[in-house]
Amino acid sequence: MNLILSFGSVAFIIFRMSGIVSADGVYLIYPPFIATSTSQIVLNHGDNLTIECRGRYPVRWILPNNLVENEAKQNRFTHLDEVSVQDADYPFRSSILAQVLEYSDTGMFHCAYNGTYDLNSLDNVSSVYVFVFDENHLFAPVESSPYLDFIIHPIHQHKESVIPCRTTHPLVNVSLFKQHTLVWI
Numbered sequence: 001m002n003l004i005l006s007f008g009s010v011a012f013i014i015f016r017m018s019g020i021v022s023a024d025g026v027y028l029i030y031p032p033f034i035a036t037s038t039s040q041i042v043l044n045h046g047d048n049l050t051i052e053c054r055g056r057y058p059v060r061w062i063l064p065n066n067l068v069e070n071e072a073k074q075n076r077f078t079h080l081d082e083v084s085v086q087d088a089d090y091p092f093r094s095s096i097l098a099q100v101l102e103y104s105d106t107g108m109f110h111c112a113y114n115g116t117y118d119l120n121s122l123d124n125v126s127s128v129y130v131f132v133f134d135e136n137h138l139f140a141p142v143e144s145s146p147y148l149d150f151i152i153h154p155i156h157q158h159k160e161s162v163i164p165c166r167t168t169h170p171l172v173n174v175s176l177f178k179q180h181t182l183v184w185i
Contacts, residue, residue, distance in 0.1 A: 032059045032111045033090070034126050040170060045134035049098040053111030053126065054090035060114055061096045064107025066141055073104070103134035103168045104141050133169040140166040 032055035043049060053059050060079075067073045080095040094111065108129050116124040132140075142153075142164040155161045165174055176183045 030056050030089075031123050032056075032113060032126050034111055034128050036128055039127075040129040040131060042131045042133060042169060043101055045101065045103055045132060045137075047101050047132070049101055049105075049130065050095060051109065051128060051130075052093060052095045054087070055092045055111070055113055056090060058092045058114045059094045059111050061094055062110040062112055062119065063096075064105075064109065066104060066107055076100075101132045103132050103137040105132045106130060106140035106166060106168050131167070131169050138168055138172050140168050142166065 032053050035052040035054065041049075041051070053061065058081075060081075061077075063074060063077060067077070076098055078097045080097065082093050084091050084093055096109065098105065108127050110119050110125055110127045112119070112121075112125040119125055119127070153161070153163060155163075163176070167174065
């Protein structure tokens with residue numbers, strides 16, 4: 001429950017944190033957790049995906065930006081929400097399911113308490129990176145590029161630039177060449 005206090009022209013919003021204060025005054029954080037043993041999942045093109053998230057409060061899934069911006073891709077993902085009376089600590093559950101994954105589904109999947117929009121909030125968000133390996137597509141689409149097969153990335157002389165590069169498998173090695181000379185591994 002959110003509470004808004006107003007004093008003249010200043011308003012304060014007090015919101016529920018996802019933890020409790022223990023008897024000794026230590027704040028205990030209970031973020032949602034994703035039912036996987038690692039921070040990344042590696043699947044192959046054509047595989048199915050099922051990930052479950054549990055929380056003390058209602059949770060929801062936030063898809064990677066490259067899926068959110070594409071309504072056809074977003075519709076391939078199904079959300080299943082339920083409340084479990086058997087688990088008093090984490091009764092709220094949300095699962096995300098997808099069939100026949102594609103390399104372009106590679107990205108960070110976030111599970112967050114409802115009302116959370118700061119994906120860096122450690123007490124309200126848990127995340128897992130999903131790689132969808134396709135030997136014909138070693139690079140995942142760059143979220144900011146509308147093109148799937150190539151990247152248009154302006155680089156300005158005498159200015160530092162980051163070249164976006166997301167692979168579809170964590171073991172893919174990437175090297176940068178400049179006029180047939182190795183620049184970076």
